[in-house]
Amino acid sequence: MADMLINAKTLHTYYGASHILRGIDFSVARGESIGLMGRNGMGKSTLLKSIMGLVKPRSGTVEIAGKPMTGRAPYEIATLGVAYVPEGRGIFGNLSVVENLKMAARAGTRGQRDWTYERVLETFPRLTERLGHGGQQLSGGEQQMLTIGRALMTNPDVLILDEATEGLAPLIAREIWRICGVIRESGISSVIVDKNWKHVTQITDRNVILVKGEVVFEGSSAQLTSQPQLLEQYLGV
Numbered sequence: 184m185a186d187m188l189i190n191a192k193t194l195h196t197y198y199g200a201s202h203i204l205r206g207i208d209f210s211v212a213r214g215e216s217i218g219l220m221g222r223n224g225m226g227k228s229t230l231l232k233s234i235m236g237l238v239k240p241r242s243g244t245v246e247i248a249g250k251p252m253t254g255r256a257p258y259e260i261a262t263l264g265v266a267y268v269p270e271g272r273g274i275f276g277n278l279s280v281v282e283n284l285k286m287a288a289r290a291g292t293r294g295q296r297d298w299t300y301e302r303v304l305e306t307f308p309r310l311t312e313r314l315g316h317g318g319q320q321l322s323g324g325e326q327q328m329l330t331i332g333r334a335l336m337t338n339p340d341v342l343i344l345d346e347a348t349e350g351l352a353p354l355i356a357r358e359i360w361r362i363c364g365v366i367r368e369s370g371i372s373s374v375i376v377d378k379n380w381k382h383v384t385q386i387t388d389r390n391v392i393l394v395k396g397e398v399v400f401e402g403s404s405a406q407l408t409s410q411p412q413l414l415e416q417y418l419g420v
């Protein structure tokens with residue numbers, strides 16, 4: 184299907200003898216915003232890494248924009264329009280904010296250049312005040328903004344955000360949620376991993392919950408929030 188940006192089928196991923204993903208199906212359509220949830224160690228990051236080519240699934244398939252890409256290199260996946268912001272971030276600490284942003288700039292898969300340097304700075308006013316600072320001089324929240332800004336500079340079709348607000352002060356986390364909303368409105372698909380299901384479900388169309396490497400729930404935000412017993416059972420809240 185042309186509008187399926189990510190389509191993973193029956194993924195099984197191991198670390199050594201540990202069987203982590205146990206037959207996961209996971210898809211992202213164009214314009215869709217998806218929440219990926221589950222307690223610690225349930226396999227969320229491993230699923231994202233299996234899609235991005237950072238970990239090779241033992242079996243199953245990954246299609247990106249309709250192309251078979253199972254186990255292909257991360258840069259090849261990125262070239263097909265998938266931007267990945269890993270847990271713990273990934274900026275160049277010895278480069279300035281401006282350099283970090285400008286070096287990431289490129290047109291998207293359809294030649295789109297919607298996200299320019301200027302637009303990224305408009306979206307992240309806080310970064311504008313730090314343009315000349317080195318990446319390592321930024322606070323954790325500013326680093327997260329810079330990583331998301333870098334991802335947007337690649338004009339992706341889908342943005343994957345692992346642990347979107349982990350470890351950030353509430354005010355900064357709120358700013359990240361605002362930015363997630365802006366990204367969504369701009370038509371970019373997103374996959375958001377975060378422990379705060381209330382914030383996640385406010386900006387997602389569909390939510391997937393993992394327990395021990397299996398999908399145990401998949402449904403709309405309304406379906407999830409109207410079933411508090413599921414939140415308790417699967418997320419422990």
Ligand SMILES: Nc1ncnc2c1ncn2[C@@H]1O[C@H](COP(=O)(O)OP(=O)(O)OP(=O)(O)O)[C@@H](O)[C@H]1O
Nearest residue numbers: 198199201203221222223224225226227228229230
């Ligand atoms: N490189 C690795 N080698 C061996 N085991 C790993 C490795 N990375 C993760 N694991 C294990 O795989 C399981 C799934 O981890 P994963 O990071 O995917 O979970 P998660 O749902 O993203 O949770 P978290 O929020 O804690 O990151 C855990 O039991 C973890 O200990």
